[in-house]
Amino acid sequence: MACVLFRLFLLLVLAAFSQGKRLGPTSPLRYSRFLDPSHAVFLRWDFDYESEIITFELQVQTTGWIGLGITDRYTFVGSDLVVGGVLPNGNVYFSDQHLLDEDTLEQDGSQDAELLKLTEDSSSTTMRFSRPFRSCDPHDHDITSDTMRVLAAYGLDDIPKMSREHTFVKSIFLLQILQYDDQDAPEDTIIHDLKISNSYQFPDDVGISIGTPFDPQWIRLEIHYSNFQNLPGIRDTSGMRLYYTSHLRKYDMGVLQLGISVFPIHFIPPGAEAFLSYGLCKxxxxxxxxxxPVADIYVSACLLHTHLAGRSLQAVQYRNGTQLQVVCKDFSYDFNLQESRDLPHPVVIKPGDELLIECHYQTLDRDFMTFGGASTINEMCLIFIFYYPRINISSCMGYPDIIYVTNELGEEASENPMENLMVLNNVEWTPENIKKAEKACKESQQTVLIKTIDEEVENTTGWIPDIIPTPRGSCLESSGGKVEPQDKTPAGFRAVPLALSGSHTPTLRHLPMVAVLFLQGSLSWFLAMLQTGV
Structure with missing residues (x-):
């Protein structure tokens, strides 16, 4: 009897915590983006970092099938795609699929997306579903804080077939944390609008100082337009809103430029599948x-920047020779999507810490050397960190010993660094020499240039530490389970009941700590009651 009561109690307690943080069929979603030029494909999404669940809602102007997923930089092959629609008889279909080739869809072995809503009216179809950031299905792409290439596709009927005309890819920071809170501005605040939607926002107790010798003397909004198809009727409403008040916030915001000094000693060989460059800050x-005196500084956001050859970059923090953490990263960088990124939690940098910037390039499309510089066909390796409280340091960047690199490549080095660049330009850049150059750049002593806001420059030197890869968290098992043949309707799709629920039962490890402690205490109390015969 005691065992039965215990099991019953356990089920009741677990049921009390079974409501997870997955958003329901009508929950508001914070983020949105059109995915196509004609604004026929509209995406809303939201996410929860704690439970590692993301919710998408795709609305397309079609009464046929619609699909949403993640793809990579170069090909649609292997893309995951969650597909659904509403049949003429009102039944819905929904399936977790992937692309075998550019055109052929195949169903995954497990259903890792949970349908929350699927409706159709006379002109459009709307599908809302949730999925883990990282499922245990190898056909599903991980959702990370990197640039994600979101793939949307649709058809005009209920027979899913890929069509280039109805397939769109857009680079998005899906896990970006944006805060669009209304400002509590003092009464004497002067507000000047240069119009923007979704403007980047500093933490509540941080602002940009104006009026001291170290402050900006002017502000410029610079916008680069890209309309290669010459599409008519596109209007821009971007801009900024400035709040200016004599009531100062607690901290002044500072910007620190990290990476590799922007001049030709930074070089990238042609024909490289992968080439890593490093810039050290001490x-x-x-x-x-x-x-x-310099106190601890707190990093709240980053802006990452390379040019067209850049594929990924990261900033790694070290203290006393030990790697602490990755401050910010993007392993799927897109030159056409350059925005500041809020960090989930402020990163503390203490005096004496080292910061290493690593940039990954690919130059398979080039038969000429790429040098550091301001032009788009040159390269940069920069990360700007937004931090507080501000100090009188504007940049901290490194570059390799080009004489050492030249010697390691078997060439006769000159004492003039620029002459060595001419020597490197004549190297036969075989895969072996490319790797040799990468190794030499990493092993050489770095010169670190530190610059103050008022233009004072100081040099120091250092060595590039190794980067220990951050271990990935465990994947989340599918809540939908394996798709059985009898569950498919129409062919290749998982049947979905008409009564859709937004509830979700999380695993125990995703319960809040207070819930776990309460559960443990309740079970201990109940066991004690059983032992005493109460």
């Missing part, structure tokens, strides 16, 4: 150059 001279 902060042990910050206090001396600041002219005042």
């Amino acid at each position: 902060t042990d001279k910050f206090e001396e150059m600041n002219g005042a």
Whole structure:
């Protein structure tokens, strides 16, 4: 009897925590984006970092099938695609699929997306579903804080077939944390609008100082337009809103430029499948150059920047020779999507820490050397960190010993660095020499240039530390389970009941800690009651 009561109690307690954080069929979603030029494909989404669940809602102007998924940079092959629609008789179909080739869809072995809503009216179809950031299905792409290439497709009937005309890819920061809160501005605040929607926003107790010798003397909005198809009727409403007040916030915001110094000693060989470049920042001279004690600084956001050859980049923090964490990264960088990225939690940088910037390039499409510079056909390796409280340091960047690199490649080096660049330009860039150059750049002593806001420059030196890859978290098993043959309707699709539910039962490891402690305490109390015969 006690065992039966215990099981019953356990089920009741677990049921109390069975409501997860997955958004329901009508929950508001914070983010949205059109995925096509004609605005026929509209995506809304939201996510929960704690439960690692993302919710999508795709609305397409069609009464046929619609699909949404993730693809990579180069090909649709292997893309995952969640597909659904409403049949003429009102029944819905929904399936977790992937692309075998550019045109052929195949159903996954497990259903890792949970349907929350699927409706159709006379002109459009709307599908809302949730999925884990990382499922245990190898056909599903991970949802990460990197640039994600979102793939949307649709048809004019209920027979899913890929069509280039109705397939669109857009680069999006799906896990970006944006805060569009209304500002509580003092009464004497002067507000000047240069119009923007979704403007980047500093933390509540941080602002940009104006009026001191170290402050910006002017503000410029620079916009680069890209309309290669010359599509008519496209209007831009971007801009900024400035709040100017004498009531100062607690901290001044600072911007620190990290990476590789932008001049030709930064080089990338042609024909490289992959080439890694490194720029080191050592902060042990910050206090001396600041002219005042330097306290811990808190990084709240980053902006990552390379040019067209860039494929990924990351900033890694070290303390006392030990790697602490990746401050920010993008392993799927897109030159056409360059926006600041809020960090989930502020990163603390202490005096004496080192920051290493790693950039990954690919130059298979080039038969000429690529050098560091301002032009788009040149390259950069930069990460700007937004931090507070501000200090008198504007940049901290490194570059390799080009004489050492030249010697390692078997060439006769000159004492003039620029002459060595001419020598490197004549190297036969075989895959072996490319790897040799990459290794030499990493092993060479780095010169670190530290620059203050008022243009003072100091040099120091250092060595590139190794980067230990961050272990991936465990995947989430499918809540839908394996798709059986009898579950498919129409052919190749999982049948979906008409009564859709937004509830979700999370695994125990995703319960909040207070819930776990309460559960443990309740079970301990109940066991004690059983032992005493109460």
